[in-house]
Amino acid sequence: MFVRAQVDYAHRAASSFASGGCGVRKLSAVPVFPRHQELLQNTRSPLGSRLAPARLQATSTSEMRESVRVSPMLLEEPVPAILEDIDTLVLDCDGVLWQGEDLIEGSKEALIKLREAGKQLLFVTNNSSKSRAMYVEKFRKLGIHAEKEEIIGASYAAAAWLKNQNFDKKVFSIGDVGVSLELEELGIEVASAEGAEGGPGCNVDQFKELKVDEDIGAVVVGCDQAFDYRKLCYASVAIQQGAAFVATNADSADSIGGRLMPGAGAMVEAIAAAAATRPTLVAGKPSPWLLQLLRTEFGVDFSRACVVGDRLDTDIQMGVDAGAKLNVLTLSGVSTWADVEAVQEAGEGAVPHVAVPTLSYLVG
Amino acid sequence: MFVRAQVDYAHRAASSFASGGCGVRKLSAVPVFPRHQELLQNTRSPLGSRLAPARLQATSTSEMRESVRVSPMLLEEPVPAILEDIDTLVLDCDGVLWQGEDLIEGSKEALIKLREAGKQLLFVTNNSSKSRAMYVEKFRKLGIHAEKEEIIGASYAAAAWLKNQNFDKKVFSIGDVGVSLELEELGIEVASAEGAEGGPGCNVDQFKELKVDEDIGAVVVGCDQAFDYRKLCYASVAIQQGAAFVATNADSADSIGGRLMPGAGAMVEAIAAAAATRPTLVAGKPSPWLLQLLRTEFGVDFSRACVVGDRLDTDIQMGVDAGAKLNVLTLSGVSTWADVEAVQEAGEGAVPHVAVPTLSYLVG
Numbered sequence: 179m180f181v182r183a184q185v186d187y188a189h190r191a192a193s194s195f196a197s198g199g200c201g202v203r204k205l206s207a208v209p210v211f212p213r214h215q216e217l218l219q220n221t222r223s224p225l226g227s228r229l230a231p232a233r234l235q236a237t238s239t240s241e242m243r244e245s246v247r248v249s250p251m252l253l254e255e256p257v258p259a260i261l262e263d264i265d266t267l268v269l270d271c272d273g274v275l276w277q278g279e280d281l282i283e284g285s286k287e288a289l290i291k292l293r294e295a296g297k298q299l300l301f302v303t304n305n306s307s308k309s310r311a312m313y314v315e316k317f318r319k320l321g322i323h324a325e326k327e328e329i330i331g332a333s334y335a336a337a338a339w340l341k342n343q344n345f346d347k348k349v350f351s352i353g354d355v356g357v358s359l360e361l362e363e364l365g366i367e368v369a370s371a372e373g374a375e376g377g378p379g380c381n382v383d384q385f386k387e388l389k390v391d392e393d394i395g396a397v398v399v400g401c402d403q404a405f406d407y408r409k410l411c412y413a414s415v416a417i418q419q420g421a422a423f424v425a426t427n428a429d430s431a432d433s434i435g436g437r438l439m440p441g442a443g444a445m446v447e448a449i450a451a452a453a454a455t456r457p458t459l460v461a462g463k464p465s466p467w468l469l470q471l472l473r474t475e476f477g478v479d480f481s482r483a484c485v486v487g488d489r490l491d492t493d494i495q496m497g498v499d500a501g502a503k504l505n506v507l508t509l510s511g512v513s514t515w516a517d518v519e520a521v522q523e524a525g526e527g528a529v530p531h532v533a534v535p536t537l538s539y540l541v542g
Numbered sequence: 543m544f545v546r547a548q549v550d551y552a553h554r555a556a557s558s559f560a561s562g563g564c565g566v567r568k569l570s571a572v573p574v575f576p577r578h579q580e581l582l583q584n585t586r587s588p589l590g591s592r593l594a595p596a597r598l599q600a601t602s603t604s605e606m607r608e609s610v611r612v613s614p615m616l617l618e619e620p621v622p623a624i625l626e627d628i629d630t631l632v633l634d635c636d637g638v639l640w641q642g643e644d645l646i647e648g649s650k651e652a653l654i655k656l657r658e659a660g661k662q663l664l665f666v667t668n669n670s671s672k673s674r675a676m677y678v679e680k681f682r683k684l685g686i687h688a689e690k691e692e693i694i695g696a697s698y699a700a701a702a703w704l705k706n707q708n709f710d711k712k713v714f715s716i717g718d719v720g721v722s723l724e725l726e727e728l729g730i731e732v733a734s735a736e737g738a739e740g741g742p743g744c745n746v747d748q749f750k751e752l753k754v755d756e757d758i759g760a761v762v763v764g765c766d767q768a769f770d771y772r773k774l775c776y777a778s779v780a781i782q783q784g785a786a787f788v789a790t791n792a793d794s795a796d797s798i799g800g801r802l803m804p805g806a807g808a809m810v811e812a813i814a815a816a817a818a819t820r821p822t823l824v825a826g827k828p829s830p831w832l833l834q835l836l837r838t839e840f841g842v843d844f845s846r847a848c849v850v851g852d853r854l855d856t857d858i859q860m861g862v863d864a865g866a867k868l869n870v871l872t873l874s875g876v877s878t879w880a881d882v883e884a885v886q887e888a889g890e891g892a893v894p895h896v897a898v899p900t901l902s903y904l905v906g
Binding site: 278320414430440447 | 774
């Protein structure tokens with residue numbers, strides 16, 4: 179599937195490149211500036227393998243304009259004008275602003291410049307470990323500013339969906355505290371889930387005796403760093419008893435220190451296998467529910483929005499689904515330029531308009 | 543895909559039914575004897591849903607003989623003659639001989655009769671929690687007899703595969719003790735895996751510091767009742783470092799007390815998601831490797847063998863792949879008669895020749 183979109187900025191950036199202006203390269207196996215080499219190489223593929231570089235047919239600016247396919251570009255120098263027609267930036271956090279607890283170089287300054295330019299900023303993260311209030315605190319500790327109303331986490335999206343369904347039972351939550359905090363803030367009761375904790379494992383006899391609160395109407399699954407077999411049993415039985423199976427997100431891993439650290443997707447797959455069923459809802463990117471939230475609750479007009487993220491299958495997929503004016507992949511997280519080429523080559527999956535080493539390349 | 547097979551026994555059993563002899567029913571939504579109702583209903587579908595009953599075209603014995611499709615039959619009374627041309631029985635354990643720690647009614651007596659009839663018995667289980675020696679002990683405790691040489695567990699199959707590959711590094715093992723015991727018995731070193739245990743979880747900082755023994759050449763994954771996030775991280779990083787990813791089996795759950803208890807497949811899916819890769823080998827049923835083991839190491843001639851199991855996707859699939867003379871589904875475990883109908887209806891997946899409430903129906 180190739181994306182059909184107007185690519186004015188592609189035209190502009192490509193013209194600029196041709197005239198010796200801002201550095202921009204079309205999709206090809208090009209050498210990149212030495213200082214970008216590490217970022218481009220030191221990111222693991224979420225697709226499991228690096229495929230051959232894509233072969234693009236379009237070779238001139240006019241052909242690019244005429245093409246209905248997105249021809250992703252790798253920006254090697256900042257192109258501030260790229261955001262001229264953009265009112266709103268929908269920004270991912272992990273892999274865009276920071277990696278774990280470390281700010282990505284230039285992201286702090288980039289956010290300041292974007293605010294000075296009057297852009298609406300929305301921080302949309304599939305990371306479910308923190309509530310919105312906890313994110314405000316994380317931003318503050320890293321020396322950057324965000325309002326709670328600018329943050330949409332996958333935990334919030336999951337809780338908002340249950341609220342939207344007039345859910346009135348209890349939730350068994352697998353996930354860090356962010357999940358329960360968001361549920362409770364929307365008035366949804368989180369089950370204490372006696373029997374889901376307190377043991378090193380769960381053998382056959384313990385499983386037989388496992389009683390799951392009949393009043394649990396949903397299991398909400400985010401990344402849980404205290405995930406274990408007993409929780410897996412409890413969640414699976416609750417779902418077998420009829421509880422809805424809500425995943426905050428399906429991200430299988432995050433890039434931490436150059437390695438993949440297991441994400442919510444790993445827990446979701448374990449539970450899906452154990453209970454022999456797929457999730458009722460995946461709340462985070464790229465779900466239609468999240469797009470609906472962004473449009474209706476946050477007033478995003480995607481025809482004047484730029485989506486920025488480090489994953490093709492979540493961030494860029496959401497931007498593509500929304501028909502966003504501009505989709506930007508930062509190469510400071512999970513997906514690599516080789517992944518972009520592979521997706522383009524395969525003709526399946528979401529392709530960004532532009533890839534940049536870091537967020538700062540959008541603002542100069 | 544429909545199975546092409548000779549169905550002499552089907553002919554015989556069906557004739558017998560028509561003449562008012564042994565009870566046997568063809569695939570249809572028939573009432574079953576009251577004492578079977580519970581067994582037939584109290585088993586969960588591994589397919590996640592119960593579909594409409596299959597509609598079979600064959601209505602007479604001659605049509606059944608002519609059909610190239612297997613027309614599975616539900617036996618309601620014992621048909622001892624069904625094993626006339628059978629030398630070897632390849633028997634699953636969980637769901638066939640026992641459920642958890644409880645013997646299934648009649649299985650002890652059935653095994654005695656099969657031995658008296660001079661049949662070769664092989665107990666082939668995907669359960670990786672026990673070594674062969676531990677299984678001998680479990681058989682003994684339940685009052686039945688088996689030799690170590692008659693038992694082929696998924697742990698043994700995984701260890702035998704590594705041995706066959708001339709594997710000379712260490713293994714990180716996720717699974718109960720059965721996995722390590724089988725590895726060690728074949729002279730394969732099991733890594734102590736410092737860092738994979740000892741903490742309640744694994745946060746970002748701990749993940750960054752996580753050092754995985756570079757000498758680990760394979761991660762072997764079975765069902766681990768002490769599975770947790772830290773083990774998931776360790777296994778994922780070992781695989782990212784290049785270790786082979788060996789699953790003892792892919793069974794996602796076992797039926798325990800009428801509910802699905804998570805199996806090795808749940809752990810395998812979590813690790814596969816986290817490391818963004820599929821297993822190098824799934825050792826248990828229905829892998830080609832296991833068939834090879836059965837044929838070469840245990841001398842099984844499948845043209846004179848009967849495969850008995852409680853799961854369509856593992857046991858019966860293996861029998862179908864092997865071209866076994868007779869594939870028998872026991873309805874005392876995971877798969878149900880409705881699952882058989884659904885698979886037949888869909889035209890995809892393995893269909894048994896015969897379904898029986900319990901093993902004892904094969905011997906009377």
